[in-house]
Amino acid sequence: MAPEETVQKRTEQDSAIEKQSAKKRALITGISGQDGAYLAKNLLARGYEVHGTSRDSETTSFWRLEHLGVRGNVVIHSMSATELHSVLHVLRQVQPDEIYNLAGQSSVSLSFEQPLETMTSNIIGTLNLLEAIRFLGVGVRLYNAGSSESFGDVGGVPATIGKPFNPRSPYAVAKATAFWEVANYREAYGLYACSGVLFNHESPLRSPRFVTRKIVSAACRIAAGSGETLHLGNMDVQRDWGWAEEYVEAMWRMLQQPEPRDYVIATGVQSSLRDFVHEAFACVGLDWRAHVHADPSLLRPSDIASSVGDPAVAERELGWKATMHMPDVVKEMIRHEQAGLSGE
Ligand code: NDP
Numbered sequence: 001m002a003p004e005e006t007v008q009k010r011t012e013q014d015s016a017i018e019k020q021s022a023k024k025r026a027l028i029t030g031i032s033g034q035d036g037a038y039l040a041k042n043l044l045a046r047g048y049e050v051h052g053t054s055r056d057s058e059t060t061s062f063w064r065l066e067h068l069g070v071r072g073n074v075v076i077h078s079m080s081a082t083e084l085h086s087v088l089h090v091l092r093q094v095q096p097d098e099i100y101n102l103a104g105q106s107s108v109s110l111s112f113e114q115p116l117e118t119m120t121s122n123i124i125g126t127l128n129l130l131e132a133i134r135f136l137g138v139g140v141r142l143y144n145a146g147s148s149e150s151f152g153d154v155g156g157v158p159a160t161i162g163k164p165f166n167p168r169s170p171y172a173v174a175k176a177t178a179f180w181e182v183a184n185y186r187e188a189y190g191l192y193a194c195s196g197v198l199f200n201h202e203s204p205l206r207s208p209r210f211v212t213r214k215i216v217s218a219a220c221r222i223a224a225g226s227g228e229t230l231h232l233g234n235m236d237v238q239r240d241w242g243w244a245e246e247y248v249e250a251m252w253r254m255l256q257q258p259e260p261r262d263y264v265i266a267t268g269v270q271s272s273l274r275d276f277v278h279e280a281f282a283c284v285g286l287d288w289r290a291h292v293h294a295d296p297s298l299l300r301p302s303d304i305a306s307s308v309g310d311p312a313v314a315e316r317e318l319g320w321k322a323t324m325h326m327p328d329v330v331k332e333m334i335r336h337e338q339a340g341l342s343g344e
Pocket of ligand 1: 033
Protein backbone atom coordinates (compact mmCIF):
# COMPACT_ATOMS: atom_id res chain seq x y z
CA MET A 1 0.00 0.00 0.00
CA ALA A 2 1.42 3.41 -0.96
CA PRO A 3 2.20 5.72 2.02
CA GLU A 4 -0.41 8.25 0.93
CA GLU A 5 -3.02 5.44 0.85
CA THR A 6 -2.04 4.46 4.42
CA VAL A 7 -2.43 8.06 5.54
CA GLN A 8 -5.80 8.24 3.80
CA LYS A 9 -6.91 4.99 5.50
CA ARG A 10 -5.78 6.26 8.94
CA THR A 11 -7.67 9.51 8.44
CA GLU A 12 -10.84 7.59 7.61
CA GLN A 13 -10.37 5.35 10.65
CA ASP A 14 -9.66 8.35 12.89
CA SER A 15 -12.75 10.18 11.74
CA ALA A 16 -14.84 7.00 12.20
CA ILE A 17 -13.54 6.70 15.79
CA GLU A 18 -14.13 10.40 16.37
CA LYS A 19 -17.64 10.07 15.00
CA GLN A 20 -18.25 7.09 17.26
CA SER A 21 -16.92 8.85 20.33
CA ALA A 22 -18.81 12.03 19.44
CA LYS A 23 -22.00 9.98 19.56
CA LYS A 24 -24.03 10.88 22.60
CA ARG A 25 -24.95 8.00 24.85
CA ALA A 26 -28.37 7.84 26.52
CA LEU A 27 -29.60 5.53 29.25
CA ILE A 28 -33.37 5.02 29.48
CA THR A 29 -34.65 3.32 32.62
CA GLY A 30 -37.93 1.48 31.99
CA ILE A 31 -37.18 1.19 28.27
CA SER A 32 -39.70 -1.64 27.90
CA GLY A 33 -42.61 0.76 28.58
CA GLN A 34 -44.60 2.97 26.23
CA ASP A 35 -42.48 6.10 26.59
CA GLY A 36 -39.21 4.16 26.75
CA ALA A 37 -39.88 2.61 23.35
CA TYR A 38 -40.82 5.89 21.65
CA LEU A 39 -37.91 7.70 23.27
CA ALA A 40 -35.45 5.00 22.17
CA LYS A 41 -36.68 5.41 18.59
CA ASN A 42 -36.45 9.20 18.83
CA LEU A 43 -32.89 9.16 20.19
CA LEU A 44 -31.67 6.53 17.73
CA ALA A 45 -32.94 8.70 14.88
CA ARG A 46 -30.82 11.52 16.30
CA GLY A 47 -27.73 9.32 16.20
CA TYR A 48 -27.55 8.49 19.92
CA GLU A 49 -26.13 5.26 21.26
CA VAL A 50 -29.10 4.02 23.27
CA HIS A 51 -28.92 1.85 26.38
CA GLY A 52 -31.91 0.85 28.45
CA THR A 53 -32.67 -0.86 31.71
CA SER A 54 -35.26 -3.38 32.71
CA ARG A 55 -35.66 -5.17 36.04
CA ASP A 56 -34.89 -8.44 34.28
CA SER A 57 -33.69 -8.06 30.73
CA GLU A 58 -33.80 -11.83 30.15
CA THR A 59 -37.47 -12.36 30.88
CA THR A 60 -39.03 -8.98 30.02
CA SER A 61 -40.91 -8.71 26.75
CA PHE A 62 -39.60 -5.87 24.65
CA TRP A 63 -42.53 -6.07 22.25
CA ARG A 64 -42.84 -2.27 22.04
CA LEU A 65 -39.23 -1.90 20.89
CA GLU A 66 -39.79 -4.75 18.44
CA HIS A 67 -43.02 -3.13 17.25
CA LEU A 68 -41.10 0.07 16.48
CA GLY A 69 -38.33 -1.92 14.78
CA VAL A 70 -35.58 -0.77 17.16
CA ARG A 71 -35.06 -3.76 19.47
CA GLY A 72 -31.80 -4.71 17.76
CA ASN A 73 -30.40 -1.18 18.04
CA VAL A 74 -30.46 -0.77 21.81
CA VAL A 75 -28.34 -2.36 24.52
CA ILE A 76 -30.38 -3.55 27.49
CA HIS A 77 -29.06 -3.98 31.01
CA SER A 78 -30.76 -5.60 33.99
CA MET A 79 -31.02 -3.04 36.77
CA SER A 80 -32.95 -2.84 40.00
CA ALA A 81 -33.48 0.89 40.55
CA THR A 82 -34.20 0.25 44.22
CA GLU A 83 -30.68 -1.14 44.81
CA LEU A 84 -27.99 1.53 44.80
CA HIS A 85 -25.26 -0.96 43.90
CA SER A 86 -27.16 -2.10 40.86
CA VAL A 87 -27.64 1.51 39.72
CA LEU A 88 -23.97 2.38 40.34
CA HIS A 89 -22.88 -0.69 38.39
CA VAL A 90 -24.96 0.20 35.31
CA LEU A 91 -23.98 3.88 35.38
CA ARG A 92 -20.29 2.97 35.59
CA GLN A 93 -20.65 0.50 32.74
CA VAL A 94 -22.65 2.72 30.39
CA GLN A 95 -21.24 6.17 31.29
CA PRO A 96 -24.19 7.96 29.72
CA ASP A 97 -24.36 11.62 28.73
CA GLU A 98 -28.09 11.69 29.40
CA ILE A 99 -30.33 9.58 31.64
CA TYR A 100 -34.08 9.38 31.20
CA ASN A 101 -35.70 8.04 34.38
CA LEU A 102 -38.92 6.42 33.18
CA ALA A 103 -39.00 3.26 35.34
CA GLY A 104 -41.49 2.70 38.11
CA GLN A 105 -44.97 1.48 38.85
CA SER A 106 -47.01 3.83 36.65
CA SER A 107 -50.67 2.98 37.22
CA VAL A 108 -52.79 5.18 39.49
CA SER A 109 -55.39 2.46 40.12
CA LEU A 110 -52.77 -0.21 40.87
CA SER A 111 -51.10 2.19 43.29
CA PHE A 112 -54.13 1.94 45.60
CA GLU A 113 -53.58 -1.83 45.72
CA GLN A 114 -49.77 -1.73 45.83
CA PRO A 115 -48.81 1.53 47.55
CA LEU A 116 -45.49 0.28 48.87
CA GLU A 117 -44.27 -1.02 45.50
CA THR A 118 -45.42 2.25 43.90
CA MET A 119 -43.62 4.40 46.48
CA THR A 120 -40.47 2.31 46.52
CA SER A 121 -40.04 2.04 42.76
CA ASN A 122 -40.64 5.75 42.13
CA ILE A 123 -39.19 7.39 45.25
CA ILE A 124 -36.22 5.12 46.01
CA GLY A 125 -35.61 4.47 42.31
CA THR A 126 -35.22 8.21 41.63
CA LEU A 127 -33.22 8.82 44.81
CA ASN A 128 -30.74 6.07 43.90
CA LEU A 129 -30.16 7.59 40.48
CA LEU A 130 -29.51 11.01 42.02
CA GLU A 131 -27.20 9.52 44.66
CA ALA A 132 -25.32 7.49 42.03
CA ILE A 133 -24.78 10.58 39.86
CA ARG A 134 -23.60 12.56 42.90
CA PHE A 135 -21.35 9.75 44.12
CA LEU A 136 -19.74 9.12 40.72
CA GLY A 137 -19.35 12.87 40.19
CA VAL A 138 -20.25 12.55 36.53
CA GLY A 139 -21.61 15.45 34.49
CA VAL A 140 -24.58 13.51 33.24
CA ARG A 141 -27.93 15.19 32.56
CA LEU A 142 -30.99 13.60 34.19
CA TYR A 143 -34.59 13.75 33.02
CA ASN A 144 -37.14 12.54 35.55
CA ALA A 145 -40.65 11.44 34.58
CA GLY A 146 -42.91 13.57 36.73
CA SER A 147 -46.68 13.35 36.58
CA SER A 148 -49.69 15.66 36.35
CA GLU A 149 -51.26 13.48 39.05
CA SER A 150 -49.06 15.37 41.55
CA PHE A 151 -51.18 18.52 41.04
CA GLY A 152 -54.39 16.74 41.97
CA ASP A 153 -57.65 18.43 41.05
CA VAL A 154 -56.94 21.69 39.21
CA GLY A 155 -60.59 22.81 38.98
CA GLY A 156 -60.33 23.55 35.27
CA VAL A 157 -57.40 25.98 35.66
CA PRO A 158 -54.40 24.81 33.58
CA ALA A 159 -51.56 23.92 35.97
CA THR A 160 -48.08 25.42 35.75
CA ILE A 161 -44.84 24.62 37.60
CA GLY A 162 -45.12 26.26 41.02
CA LYS A 163 -48.77 25.37 41.55
CA PRO A 164 -48.90 23.52 44.90
CA PHE A 165 -49.11 19.76 44.66
CA ASN A 166 -52.19 18.07 46.08
CA PRO A 167 -51.68 14.37 45.33
CA ARG A 168 -54.74 12.15 45.59
CA SER A 169 -53.29 8.65 45.12
CA PRO A 170 -50.22 6.72 46.31
CA TYR A 171 -48.88 7.09 42.76
CA ALA A 172 -49.28 10.87 42.90
CA VAL A 173 -47.62 11.04 46.32
CA ALA A 174 -44.68 9.05 44.93
CA LYS A 175 -44.35 11.26 41.84
CA ALA A 176 -44.61 14.46 43.90
CA THR A 177 -41.85 13.18 46.20
CA ALA A 178 -39.59 12.24 43.29
CA PHE A 179 -40.16 15.70 41.80
CA TRP A 180 -38.87 17.35 45.01
CA GLU A 181 -35.95 14.93 45.24
CA VAL A 182 -34.83 16.07 41.80
CA ALA A 183 -35.32 19.76 42.64
CA ASN A 184 -33.39 19.34 45.89
CA TYR A 185 -30.39 17.60 44.27
CA ARG A 186 -30.32 20.26 41.56
CA GLU A 187 -30.23 23.04 44.13
CA ALA A 188 -28.05 21.36 46.75
CA TYR A 189 -25.42 19.73 44.53
CA GLY A 190 -25.73 21.58 41.23
CA LEU A 191 -26.79 18.48 39.34
CA TYR A 192 -28.20 18.95 35.86
CA ALA A 193 -31.52 17.32 36.71
CA CYS A 194 -35.10 18.21 35.84
CA SER A 195 -38.60 16.80 35.88
CA GLY A 196 -41.10 16.90 33.08
CA VAL A 197 -44.54 17.06 34.64
CA LEU A 198 -46.37 15.27 31.90
CA PHE A 199 -50.10 15.04 31.52
CA ASN A 200 -51.67 11.84 30.16
CA HIS A 201 -50.27 10.70 26.86
CA GLU A 202 -51.49 7.72 24.93
CA SER A 203 -50.64 5.53 21.97
CA PRO A 204 -51.21 2.06 20.57
CA LEU A 205 -48.32 1.00 22.82
CA ARG A 206 -50.23 1.89 25.98
CA SER A 207 -50.60 -1.08 28.31
CA PRO A 208 -54.09 -2.68 28.23
CA ARG A 209 -54.41 -1.98 31.97
CA PHE A 210 -54.97 1.75 31.24
CA VAL A 211 -58.53 2.95 30.65
CA THR A 212 -57.90 4.59 27.27
CA ARG A 213 -56.56 1.37 25.76
CA LYS A 214 -59.40 -0.60 27.44
CA ILE A 215 -61.97 1.66 25.78
CA VAL A 216 -60.35 1.53 22.35
CA SER A 217 -59.93 -2.27 22.42
CA ALA A 218 -63.49 -2.85 23.65
CA ALA A 219 -64.99 -0.50 21.03
CA CYS A 220 -63.18 -2.41 18.27
CA ARG A 221 -64.19 -5.83 19.63
CA ILE A 222 -67.83 -4.74 20.04
CA ALA A 223 -67.86 -3.34 16.50
CA ALA A 224 -66.59 -6.75 15.34
CA GLY A 225 -69.55 -8.41 17.07
CA SER A 226 -68.24 -9.54 20.47
CA GLY A 227 -71.54 -8.58 22.13
CA GLU A 228 -69.79 -7.59 25.38
CA THR A 229 -70.52 -4.61 27.63
CA LEU A 230 -67.74 -2.25 28.69
CA HIS A 231 -67.72 -1.46 32.42
CA LEU A 232 -66.21 1.88 33.46
CA GLY A 233 -65.90 3.88 36.68
CA ASN A 234 -66.39 7.65 36.84
CA MET A 235 -66.91 8.99 33.31
CA ASP A 236 -67.19 12.62 34.44
CA VAL A 237 -63.45 12.94 35.13
CA GLN A 238 -61.68 15.43 32.87
CA ARG A 239 -58.19 14.74 31.57
CA ASP A 240 -55.67 16.40 29.25
CA TRP A 241 -54.81 13.71 26.70
CA GLY A 242 -51.91 13.95 24.27
CA TRP A 243 -49.89 11.71 21.96
CA ALA A 244 -46.95 9.83 23.49
CA GLU A 245 -44.63 10.16 20.51
CA GLU A 246 -44.83 13.95 20.77
CA TYR A 247 -44.26 13.90 24.53
CA VAL A 248 -40.95 12.03 24.35
CA GLU A 249 -39.67 14.76 22.04
CA ALA A 250 -40.29 17.23 24.88
CA MET A 251 -38.19 15.05 27.23
CA TRP A 252 -35.21 15.28 24.88
CA ARG A 253 -35.66 19.03 24.39
CA MET A 254 -35.60 19.59 28.16
CA LEU A 255 -32.14 18.07 28.42
CA GLN A 256 -30.80 20.30 25.64
CA GLN A 257 -31.50 23.52 27.57
CA PRO A 258 -28.50 25.48 28.90
CA GLU A 259 -29.97 25.40 32.44
CA PRO A 260 -32.07 22.61 33.91
CA ARG A 261 -35.63 23.47 34.87
CA ASP A 262 -38.93 21.66 35.28
CA TYR A 263 -41.65 21.90 32.65
CA VAL A 264 -45.33 21.09 32.31
CA ILE A 265 -46.02 19.13 29.16
CA ALA A 266 -49.67 19.08 28.13
CA THR A 267 -52.06 19.93 25.32
CA GLY A 268 -53.80 22.62 27.41
CA VAL A 269 -57.24 21.15 26.68
CA GLN A 270 -59.26 18.86 28.94
CA SER A 271 -62.05 16.48 27.94
CA SER A 272 -64.20 14.14 29.97
CA LEU A 273 -63.77 10.39 29.91
CA ARG A 274 -67.32 10.29 28.55
CA ASP A 275 -66.16 12.41 25.56
CA PHE A 276 -63.28 9.97 25.02
CA VAL A 277 -65.72 7.03 25.06
CA HIS A 278 -68.12 8.83 22.73
CA GLU A 279 -65.28 9.55 20.29
CA ALA A 280 -63.99 5.95 20.33
CA PHE A 281 -67.38 4.36 19.71
CA ALA A 282 -68.26 6.97 17.06
CA CYS A 283 -65.04 6.05 15.24
CA VAL A 284 -66.30 2.47 14.86
CA GLY A 285 -69.84 3.60 13.95
CA LEU A 286 -71.51 2.84 17.32
CA ASP A 287 -73.47 4.76 19.95
CA TRP A 288 -71.53 4.20 23.18
CA ARG A 289 -74.69 4.41 25.33
CA ALA A 290 -75.77 0.98 24.11
CA HIS A 291 -72.50 -0.71 25.09
CA VAL A 292 -71.08 1.00 28.18
CA HIS A 293 -72.14 0.47 31.76
CA ALA A 294 -71.17 2.82 34.62
CA ASP A 295 -70.00 0.54 37.42
CA PRO A 296 -69.72 2.07 40.93
CA SER A 297 -67.47 -0.81 42.03
CA LEU A 298 -64.80 0.62 39.70
CA LEU A 299 -64.67 4.04 41.39
CA ARG A 300 -61.28 4.90 42.92
CA PRO A 301 -60.98 5.58 46.67
CA SER A 302 -60.12 9.18 45.71
CA ASP A 303 -59.99 10.64 42.24
CA ILE A 304 -59.27 13.86 40.38
CA ALA A 305 -62.25 15.60 38.77
CA SER A 306 -60.25 17.95 36.56
CA SER A 307 -56.71 17.71 35.21
CA VAL A 308 -55.31 20.09 32.61
CA GLY A 309 -51.87 21.62 32.08
CA ASP A 310 -50.56 24.90 30.73
CA PRO A 311 -47.94 24.20 28.04
CA ALA A 312 -47.09 27.89 27.43
CA VAL A 313 -43.60 27.78 28.99
CA ALA A 314 -42.71 24.58 27.10
CA GLU A 315 -43.87 26.23 23.90
CA ARG A 316 -41.86 29.38 24.55
CA GLU A 317 -38.63 27.83 25.86
CA LEU A 318 -38.55 24.37 24.26
CA GLY A 319 -40.34 25.25 21.03
CA TRP A 320 -42.62 22.31 21.82
CA LYS A 321 -46.35 22.24 21.16
CA ALA A 322 -48.78 19.32 21.03
CA THR A 323 -50.34 18.91 17.62
CA MET A 324 -52.51 15.90 18.52
CA HIS A 325 -55.54 16.46 20.77
CA MET A 326 -57.95 13.96 22.28
CA PRO A 327 -60.05 13.27 19.12
CA ASP A 328 -56.85 12.76 17.04
CA VAL A 329 -55.41 10.48 19.72
CA VAL A 330 -58.57 8.34 19.78
CA LYS A 331 -58.73 8.11 15.97
CA GLU A 332 -55.10 6.98 15.74
CA MET A 333 -55.50 4.44 18.54
CA ILE A 334 -58.62 3.00 16.87
CA ARG A 335 -56.89 2.89 13.49
CA HIS A 336 -53.97 0.92 14.93
CA GLU A 337 -56.25 -1.39 16.92
CA GLN A 338 -58.38 -2.19 13.87
CA ALA A 339 -55.34 -2.80 11.72
CA GLY A 340 -53.97 -5.16 14.39
CA LEU A 341 -51.02 -2.81 14.86
CA SER A 342 -51.45 -2.29 18.60
CA GLY A 343 -49.41 -4.45 20.90
CA GLU A 344 -50.39 -6.96 23.60
P1 NDP B 1 -44.97 2.09 31.52
O1 NDP B 1 -45.71 1.50 32.66
O2 NDP B 1 -45.38 1.71 30.15
O3 NDP B 1 -43.40 1.75 31.68
C1 NDP B 1 -42.74 1.87 32.90
C2 NDP B 1 -41.62 0.85 32.98
O4 NDP B 1 -41.15 0.86 34.32
C3 NDP B 1 -42.07 -0.58 32.72
O5 NDP B 1 -41.90 -0.94 31.38
C4 NDP B 1 -41.23 -1.43 33.65
O6 NDP B 1 -40.05 -1.91 33.04
C5 NDP B 1 -40.83 -0.45 34.74
N1 NDP B 1 -41.61 -0.76 35.95
C6 NDP B 1 -42.91 -1.06 36.06
N2 NDP B 1 -43.25 -1.32 37.33
C7 NDP B 1 -42.12 -1.19 38.02
C8 NDP B 1 -41.80 -1.37 39.38
N3 NDP B 1 -42.70 -1.72 40.26
N4 NDP B 1 -40.53 -1.16 39.75
C9 NDP B 1 -39.60 -0.79 38.86
N5 NDP B 1 -39.84 -0.64 37.55
C10 NDP B 1 -41.09 -0.82 37.14
O7 NDP B 1 -45.01 3.67 31.70
P2 NDP B 1 -44.97 4.82 30.58
O8 NDP B 1 -43.95 4.47 29.56
O9 NDP B 1 -46.35 5.15 30.17
O10 NDP B 1 -44.47 6.06 31.44
C11 NDP B 1 -43.07 6.31 31.65
C12 NDP B 1 -42.91 7.11 32.92
O11 NDP B 1 -43.64 8.32 32.81
C13 NDP B 1 -43.44 6.41 34.17
O12 NDP B 1 -42.63 6.76 35.26
C14 NDP B 1 -44.82 7.02 34.36
O13 NDP B 1 -45.23 6.97 35.70
C15 NDP B 1 -44.58 8.44 33.88
N6 NDP B 1 -45.74 9.14 33.36
C16 NDP B 1 -46.49 8.58 32.36
C17 NDP B 1 -47.59 9.25 31.86
C18 NDP B 1 -48.41 8.68 30.75
O14 NDP B 1 -49.49 9.23 30.46
N7 NDP B 1 -47.96 7.63 30.08
C19 NDP B 1 -47.98 10.57 32.39
C20 NDP B 1 -47.07 11.09 33.38
C21 NDP B 1 -46.01 10.39 33.85
P3 NDP B 1 -39.45 -3.41 33.33
O15 NDP B 1 -40.63 -4.29 33.58
O16 NDP B 1 -38.75 -3.73 32.06
O17 NDP B 1 -38.56 -3.27 34.49
